[in-house]
Each structure stands twice: as structure tokens, then as C-alpha cells.
Amino acid sequence: MPRSLFMTLIVAGLAAAALGYGWSASSSAVTGPGTIRLTSREISRTRIDLGRPGRGVGDTEIVKHNLFNLRLRSKPLGRAEYVCTYTTSFARACTVTIFMPRGRLIAGGSIRYNDVYELAVLGGTRLYDDARGTVTVIRTTRRPRRHIMLFRLTG
Amino acid sequence: MSLSARMIAASVILAVLVAGGFGVLISAMSALDDAKQREAHSKDVAVAALALEKLFGDLVTGERGFILTGEQRFLQPWTEARKELDRRVLEFEQLSAANPEQLQRARQLSAAIRDYVLFYSEPLIEVARTNRAAARGEVAEAESKRLTDEIRRRFDTFRSEEDALAAASASSADRQSDRAIGLAVTGLVVCAVLIVLFGVYLARSTARPVRAVATAASRLAAGDLSTRLSRGGPGEVGELTAAFNRMAEELELSRAELESQNEQLRQSERRKSELVRIVSHELRTPLASVLGFTSVLLDRDVPPEEQRHYLDIVNSQARRLSSLLNDFLDAERLEEGELELSPKLIDMGAVVAEQVQLYKGQSAKHMLDAALPPTPLPVHGDPNRLAQVIGNLLSNAIKYSPDGGTVHIEAEQVDSVIRVSVRDQGLGIPEELQQRVFAKFFRGDADVSGIPGTGLGLTIARSVVEAHGGRMNFESARGQGSVFWLELPIAANGP
Numbered sequence: 001m002p003r004s005l006f007m008t009l010i011v012a013g014l015a016a017a018a019l020g021y022g023w024s025a026s027s028s029a030v031t032g033p034g035t036i037r038l039t040s041r042e043i044s045r046t047r048i049d050l051g052r053p054g055r056g057v058g059d060t061e062i063v064k065h066n067l068f069n070l071r072l073r074s075k076p077l078g079r080a081e082y083v084c085t086y087t088t089s090f091a092r093a094c095t096v097t098i099f100m101p102r103g104r105l106i107a108g109g110s111i112r113y114n115d116v117y118e119l120a121v122l123g124g125t126r127l128y129d130d131a132r133g134t135v136t137v138i139r140t141t142r143r144p145r146r147h148i149m150l151f152r153l154t155g
Numbered sequence: 156m157s158l159s160a161r162m163i164a165a166s167v168i169l170a171v172l173v174a175g176g177f178g179v180l181i182s183a184m185s186a187l188d189d190a191k192q193r194e195a196h197s198k199d200v201a202v203a204a205l206a207l208e209k210l211f212g213d214l215v216t217g218e219r220g221f222i223l224t225g226e227q228r229f230l231q232p233w234t235e236a237r238k239e240l241d242r243r244v245l246e247f248e249q250l251s252a253a254n255p256e257q258l259q260r261a262r263q264l265s266a267a268i269r270d271y272v273l274f275y276s277e278p279l280i281e282v283a284r285t286n287r288a289a290a291r292g293e294v295a296e297a298e299s300k301r302l303t304d305e306i307r308r309r310f311d312t313f314r315s316e317e318d319a320l321a322a323a324s325a326s327s328a329d330r331q332s333d334r335a336i337g338l339a340v341t342g343l344v345v346c347a348v349l350i351v352l353f354g355v356y357l358a359r360s361t362a363r364p365v366r367a368v369a370t371a372a373s374r375l376a377a378g379d380l381s382t383r384l385s386r387g388g389p390g391e392v393g394e395l396t397a398a399f400n401r402m403a404e405e406l407e408l409s410r411a412e413l414e415s416q417n418e419q420l421r422q423s424e425r426r427k428s429e430l431v432r433i434v435s436h437e438l439r440t441p442l443a444s445v446l447g448f449t450s451v452l453l454d455r456d457v458p459p460e461e462q463r464h465y466l467d468i469v470n471s472q473a474r475r476l477s478s479l480l481n482d483f484l485d486a487e488r489l490e491e492g493e494l495e496l497s498p499k500l501i502d503m504g505a506v507v508a509e510q511v512q513l514y515k516g517q518s519a520k521h522m523l524d525a526a527l528p529p530t531p532l533p534v535h536g537d538p539n540r541l542a543q544v545i546g547n548l549l550s551n552a553i554k555y556s557p558d559g560g561t562v563h564i565e566a567e568q569v570d571s572v573i574r575v576s577v578r579d580q581g582l583g584i585p586e587e588l589q590q591r592v593f594a595k596f597f598r599g600d601a602d603v604s605g606i607p608g609t610g611l612g613l614t615i616a617r618s619v620v621e622a623h624g625g626r627m628n629f630e631s632a633r634g635q636g637s638v639f640w641l642e643l644p645i646a647a648n649g650p
Binding site: 112117140 | 270274275277278279281282285286288289290292294295297298
């Protein structure tokens with residue numbers, strides 16, 4: 001399948017998910033070719049202290065987000081699950097599974113600051129099979145922790 | 156169509172064409188104005204785009220300043236730009252509304268700026284308030300660069316498109332200007348050509364015919380009355396040429412009449428001269444006889460028998476003089492149309508018989524043979540004048556038969572007329588002279604032949620017959636004698 005056509009299908013799927021199946025897109029979710037914007041709210045954060053007591057290398061953190069489009073509806077449209085392993089006292093290597101109605105997206109990478117980070121979209125299942133790109137996440141509020149997730153899919 | 160109507164029609168057509176030309180010119184000028192307005196609008200849009208880009212630059216600058224320093228004062232440009240943003244975006248979109256594609260680009264650009272502010276700039280500033288390191292980290296910086304690059308790329312695209320539109324408008328304005336100038340020049344040339352053609356038409360339809368009339372009038376004034384103009388021409392010109400031709404014809408007729416009258420005057424003059432000559436000649440002979448014989452009678456002692464003979468001659472010559480004077484008077488009356496008749500019912504046979512009887516003894520060499528019907532031949536006429544006519548015919552028959560012979564006189568009723576004919580065996584009349592036999596003072600070869608007369612007898616005779624409603628003519632051939640005849644209408648109730 002041509003790369004451009006595949007990217008179009010991915011974006012269409014995300015847009016359809018966001019609009020038709022309840023995935024939250026912000027006021028203008030589609031900001032350009034291959035760009036989707038969602039909002040998320042952290043619902044749980046669990047840290048498993050595996051090394052020396054306190055946060056340190058080897059600790060594992062599991063974070064769950066609900067994904068929203070608050071302008072359209074207040075109920076969650078999907079969810080994201082982070083599984084992170086601390087590589088330093090504050091940096092983590094994370095794998096994120098984003099659950100969407102028509103499949104899943106898988107993203108991963110290093111997170112230094114929780115407030116602003118960027119992950120690579122590594123692939124996906126079903127409609128998002130072989131998806132590529134990045135997702136940039138910026139925190140908007142601290143309590144509760146909310147983020148804007150900006151997907152830039154290139155293929 | 157008359158000339159004036161043609162000229163009016165030509166003027167109207169010319170005016171319509173000129174008005175049409177000006178209409179096209181005005182349309183071209185209007186299009187030029189529109190193109191200039193589009194060009195000016197493009198400049199306004201470009202200015203609005205630059206203002207919005209500057210505002211966006213203030214947003215980015217303020218945001219970066221705050222993130223880098225953490226000082227609130229560096230956020231001031233961002234705060235002010237944030238307040239201005241909605242108004243400027245609205246203004247920008249409104250100005251871009253003239254072109255749908257640019258409007259779409261403007262809306263996308265506005266949305267990108269709003270998204271930048273709402274989903275990047277504001278959250279990042281919020282992050283910076285608590286975690287400045289995260290806000291100025293490479294991820295934030297890269298994201299900022301991506302977003303601002305994208306927005307600036309959109310600005311570039313929008314501006315380049317607007318520049319292209321402005322250039323197209325300018326080019327269109329130039330084209331419209333060239334077109335307007337071209338149309339104006341073409342219109343002027345066409346109008347000039349039309350005016351020249353109109354002038355040529357006027358010259359051909361008016362000036363040329365008028366010049367032809369003037370030339371013909373000059374020729375006419377110079378005496379060439381046969382001058383005519385060729386018929387035709389539009390309307391009034393045709394009427395002018397027709398009137399000129401009528402005038403020339405009238406002048407030619409008048410001149411012909413004048414010439415005819417002159418000729419008649421000359422003829423009259425010649426006739427008077429002839430009359431004087433004839434009168435002198437005709438009167439001289441009997442007067443000479445009268446004078447001669449009376450002198451003899453007075454001067455000599457003449458025997459009585461001879462006296463009587465001389466007195467008979469004097470008497471005869473006096474009668475001849477009287478007859479001549481009567482003829483002249485009659486000719487004069489005929490000339491004046493004052494021939495008087497005293498008509499009454501008479502027997503034409505009796506009139507003829509009386510005249511035959513009178514002329515029988517006048518010539519020993521001639522014999523008068525009268526053939527008259529036993530019944531009366533009634534006509535309504537003047538007996539003296541009709542007797543004068545018959546006497547003239549008999550006298551001529553005798554005079555123009557110098558060798559003698561028989562003169563046949565016949566009177567009869569033929570249908571509704573009384574016909575009298577006098578046939579002689581005399582000289583006859585040559586064919587070339589026959590047309591003038593009844594003309595006054597015409598005597599043919601009589602002068603040469605020494606035959607006396609005035610040349611008035613036949614003229615008077617024919618006039619008398621015609622005054623009675625009849626006609627008179629003759630048949631003759633040289634050397635074969637002549638037949639003179641007259642016909643008078645028969646009277647309704649005979650005597």
C-alpha cells in the first residue's frame with residue numbers, strides 16, 4: 001500500500017475515532033495533514049519501587065489516562081496506558097498503548113519531564129497497522145493532571 | 156427616402172456608433188477601475204497579513220522571553236498580542252473574503268495560530284510557571300519550532316498567493332488600461348473614418364449635385380437652353396434637378412415661341428412689303444388706265460362711240476380697283492377675325508348659276524360648262540360671300556388657263572353636304588407649290604407668267620367656306636389643270 005494512502009487511512013481512522021466513535025478531538029482536532037489533537041486526563045499513577053528505596057533506576061511506573069473530547073462529550077473516548085522504567089532518577093523509558101475503537105496505537109520513547117515530552121509512534125493494530133509518527137504531549141493542568149496529545153502521523 | 160431623412164439617419168447611426176464606442180470605453184475604464192481596486196485590496200490584505208504575522212511574532216517572542224527568563228515582564232508582548240489576536244484574525248479573514256481560496260488559507264492560518272496559542276503557547280507558559288526546565292527543553296523547543304515554522308510557512312504561502320493575486324490584478328489593470336487605450340484609439344479612428352465617410356456622402360449626395368446644378372445654370376445663363384441635368388438623386392436633390400430641367404424646358408419653349416413670334420413678325424413684315432408691292436403694282440395698272448383714258452377724253456375731241464368705249468374701260472378699271480380694295484379689306488378682316496356674314500337659307504345651285512352667267516362673257520377663249528341639278532341645293536349661308544367664292548374659283552380657272560379651254564362647274568348634293576367643283580384645263584399647280592396655294596399673297600409662278608392678281612382670293616375663299624362650316628381643297632398636277640372644290644353643310648330645311 002502506498003505510504004501516503006496509508007497515512008491518509010490512519011488519519012481518517014483517528015478522525016473517525018475521535019468524531020464518530022467518541023475519541024476526543026480538541027476544537028480543531030485536524031490541524032493539518034496527519035495531525036490529530038486529543039486531550040487526556042491522568043486517572044492513575046502507580047510506581048513500583050524495585051531498586052533502592054525511593055525513585056531510582058529500575059523502578060517501574062504504570063500510568064493510565066482517559067482520553068477525551070470535552071467539547072463534544074464528557075465521557076472518556078478511550079484510554080492510554082503507560083508502562084515506564086526509570087533509567088535515571090527522573091528519566092524513564094516508556095511504552096504507551098493507546099486504545100482506540102478500531103485498533104491500538106503503540107508509542108514509545110524516553111520521558112525526561114512529565115510536563116512536556118515526545119514519543120515515537122511505533123506501530124499499531126488493525127486499522128493502525130504499521131502506523132508511524134510522533135506524539136507530543138504537553139501538560140495543561142497539574143491537579144488533575146491533563147494533557148494535550150498531538151499526534152503527527154507520517155505513515 | 157428624402158435627402159434630409161437620409162442625413163438624419165446617417166447622423167443617428169453615427170451618433171449610435173460614437174455612443175457605443177464611448178460605452179465600450181466606459182466599460183473598459185470601469186474594468187480598469189475594478190482591477191485597480193482589486194490591486195489595492197490585495198495590498199490591504201497583504202498589510203493585514205503582515206500585521207497578523209507581527210502579532211504572532213509578538214506572541215512567540217513574549218512566550219520565549221518568559222520561558223527563558225521566568226520574568227513576568229517578558230510576557231507583556233504575549234499578553235497584549237493575545238488580547239489583539241481575535242480582532243486581528245477577524246479583520247484578516249474579512250479582508251481575505253474576496254477570494255475563496257485565500258479565505259480558506261486565511262481561515263487555516265487563523266486556526267493554526269489559535270491552536271498554537273490554545274494548545275501550545277498557553278499550556279507551555281503554564282508549564283513554565285512550575286517547571287521552566289521542561290518548558291525550555293528540547294522537546295518544547297522542537298515543538299515550538301515545528302509549529303512556528305508551519306505557521307510561518309502558511310504566512311509565506313498566503314503572502315505569495317496574495318502577491319500573485321496583486322500581480323495578476325496589476326497585470327489585469329495594465330491589460331485593461333491597454334485595452335481602454337486601444338478601444339479609445341480604435342473608437343477615435345472609427346469615428347474619424349465614419350465622419351470622413353459621412354462628409355464624402357454629403358459631398359456626393361449634396362455638394363456634387365448642387366455644383367452640377369450651378370454649372371448647368373451657368374450654361375443656361377450663357378444661352379445653352381438645351382442643358383439638362385441627369386435625372387435621379389436622393390430626395391430633394393432629385394426634386395432640384397427635376398425643377399431645373401422643367402425650368403430649362405420652359406425657357407427653351409419660351410425661346411422657341413419667341414423665335415416663332417419673331418419669325419411670324421418677319422413674315423408679317425415680308426407680307427406687308429409684299430402687300431405694298433402688290434398693291435402698288437395692282438393699283439398702278441388700273442389707275443394708269445383710268446388716268447390715261449380720262450386724259451384722252453379731256454384733252455382730245457373723241458367721237459362718241461370711242462368715248463363710250465373709253466368710258467367702259469375706265470369703268471372696268473375702276474371696278475377692278477374697287478374689287479382689289481375689297482379683297483384687301485377682306486384680307487384685313489380675316490387677319491383681325493372680323494369677317495362678317497349675313498347667313499340665310501339659299502340655293503347654292505342658283506348662286507353657282509348666277510356666277511357662271513356673269514363669267515361666261517369675260518373670255519372668248521373659254522367655255523363654261525355648268526352641271527347643276529334640277530333640284531335646289533339648300534345651304535345656310537351668306538349669298539354674297541358664297542358668290543364671291545364661286546366667282547373667285549371661276550376667275551382663277553379662266554386666268555390660269557391662258558390657252559383657253561372648257562371650265563367645268565358642277566354642283567351636287569353628296570350625302571349631307573353640297574359639293575361644288577370647278578375644273579379647268581389650265582397650267583396646273585406644281586406639286587412643290589401646292590402646300591402654299593391657300594397662303595396669303597401666294598401667287599406661284601403667276602407673276603412670271605404675267606397673270607394679274609393679289610394672291611388673296613383663295614385665302615379669302617377658303618376662310619369664307621370654313622366660316623360656313625364647310626371645307627375647301629383642290630387636286631392639281633402641272634400641265635393637267637386643276638379641280639378646286641368646296642363642301643358646305645346642307646341646310647336642314649331647304650328653300
